[in-house]
Amino acid sequence: MNKRRVAFWGMGIVTALTYGLFLPPILADVPPNDYYPNLFKAAALRSIPAGTPPDYGRDSDGDGLTDYDEDNKYRTDKAKADTDRDGLTDGDWEERREYTRTYVAVMDLRPPYSLADMNDFYQDARYIGNSAVGVDRVEVVLYPEAKELLCPAPYAPTKSEYTAPTFAKNYDSAMETRLLEVTSGARTDLQAVLSVQRFFNSFRYEDLRGDLGYSSDYPLQFQYYADGAGGYAQNYGGLPTAYSMDELLARQFFAAGMFDRKTHGACSSSATLRGALFRAAGLEERTVFTIPLFYSLQTDGTRVDVSSVPPGSFLDQKIGRGTIADHFFNEVRIGGRWIRVDTNLIDPGVHGPRVKLMVMHDQADVSWEQWDSRRYFAERPYTYVSIEERLGPHRE
Numbered sequence: 493m494n495k496r497r498v499a500f501w502g503m504g505i506v507t508a509l510t511y512g513l514f515l516p517p518i519l520a521d522v523p524p525n526d527y528y529p530n531l532f533k534a535a536a537l538r539s540i541p542a543g544t545p546p547d548y549g550r551d552s553d554g555d556g557l558t559d560y561d562e563d564n565k566y567r568t569d570k571a572k573a574d575t576d577r578d579g580l581t582d583g584d585w586e587e588r589r590e591y592t593r594t595y596v597a598v599m600d601l602r603p604p605y606s607l608a609d610m611n612d613f614y615q616d617a618r619y620i621g622n623s624a625v626g627v628d629r630v631e632v633v634l635y636p637e638a639k640e641l642l643c644p645a646p647y648a649p650t651k652s653e654y655t656a657p658t659f660a661k662n663y664d665s666a667m668e669t670r671l672l673e674v675t676s677g678a679r680t681d682l683q684a685v686l687s688v689q690r691f692f693n694s695f696r697y698e699d700l701r702g703d704l705g706y707s708s709d710y711p712l713q714f715q716y717y718a719d720g721a722g723g724y725a726q727n728y729g730g731l732p733t734a735y736s737m738d739e740l741l742a743r744q745f746f747a748a749g750m751f752d753r754k755t756h757g758a759c760s761s762s763a764t765l766r767g768a769l770f771r772a773a774g775l776e777e778r779t780v781f782t783i784p785l786f787y788s789l790q791t792d793g794t795r796v797d798v799s800s801v802p803p804g805s806f807l808d809q810k811i812g813r814g815t816i817a818d819h820f821f822n823e824v825r826i827g828g829r830w831i832r833v834d835t836n837l838i839d840p841g842v843h844g845p846r847v848k849l850m851v852m853h854d855q856a857d858v859s860w861e862q863w864d865s866r867r868y869f870a871e872r873p874y875t876y877v878s879i880e881e882r883l884g885p886h887r888e
């Protein structure tokens with residue numbers, strides 16, 4: 493197969509093709525720690541001493557953007573409501589992009605997704621209309637130069653809806669006891685998070701694709717929920733070979749089973765296990781679902797011609813690998829803020845720029861019937877209409 497023809501889902505214009513030049517300095521400002529690279533893979537993070545959190549909600553100049561976001565995301569002046577004095581305030585949808593680099597994507601979205609969840613530190617999203625019945629057209633703006641300021645809080649295991657066991661993150665008291673041992677030396681929530689990640693790294697990735705008859709464990713994850721009770725997965729054709737369905741689920745789907753066997757599967761499985769470990773340690777977490785900025789398949793299952801992509805560009809490299817895929821990972825509350833602890837915006841290793849579509853306690857909370865393989869190509873819920881890169885005129 494022609495490598496150049498792999499992996500692009502999109503119907504429209506691609507004008508942002510020079511990503512290789514614009515990656516943020518990976519890990520440049522992150523304190524030395526052996527475990528950061530595993531946890532914050534694309535970390536655009538700076539760390540400040542624990543115990544002195546910024547006032548995240550303060551908006552000193554009243555332009556609708558917080559001081560924190562003006563300093564760390566938009567790069568506008570937090571003391572001036574109209575930084576460039578053109579009569580439009582910094583909070584304006586277009587104005588806020590003028591001091592930084594953005595990737596702007598127009599997308600047609602079917603459920604499942606959440607517009608509220610799509611607005612976070614790394615991206616802004618707004619509804620701009622319907623493109624068809626049941627299909628929402630959404631504009632997403634990604635801020636690849638945004639940098640979170642990590643301000644760890646003292647570690648105190650907590651109980652909340654974000655630490656409670658869930659359907660698949662089904663930790664028990666024995667797991668909780670073990671995880672509290674794992675984090676016992678941590679003074680801050682950041683240290684506890686890193687301790688959990690270290691512990692997670694002792695689990696073994698188990699490639700069961702041969703048993704699943706697919707290139708990842710997605711069928712197991714998605715189709716388990718196709719009928720809300722797992723019956724579809726139980727009847728999934730061609731499965732299993734080496735293991736019974738119950739054993740597959742124990743090895744890659746339910747956290748308690750993975751914990752007992754010291755195994756996990758690909759990203760959706762890992763997000764479940766890691767999420768359960770965080771929760772058992774009293775660290776608030778939720779699962780994030782993202783898709784690549786450039787999607788992999790058209791609705792009819794054919795590959796898109798990407799011959800216009802400049803050879804050697806960042807995008808070209810990503811396409812050439814043929815590894816562009818949906819990605820699950822976790823957010824953890826550190827210093828009171830939800831921090832993406834795997835791929836902030838750009839995953840330099842595999843996936844490239846990513847669009848966040850929603851967060852969830854558990855994948856079982858989301859209706860995945862759109863992902864039923866029988867309808868996968870015809871009704872896959874997300875398509876790109878256009879993608880472009882913008883360099884703000886006042887960006888320094």
Ligand SMILES: [Ca+2]
Pocket residue numbers: 551552553554555556557558559562570
């Ligand atoms: Ca402001």
Ligand SMILES: [Ca+2]
Pocket residue numbers: 553555557562568569570571572573574575582
């Ligand atoms: Ca301002």
Ligand SMILES: [Ca+2]
Pocket residue numbers: 574575576577578579580581582587
């Ligand atoms: Ca202005």
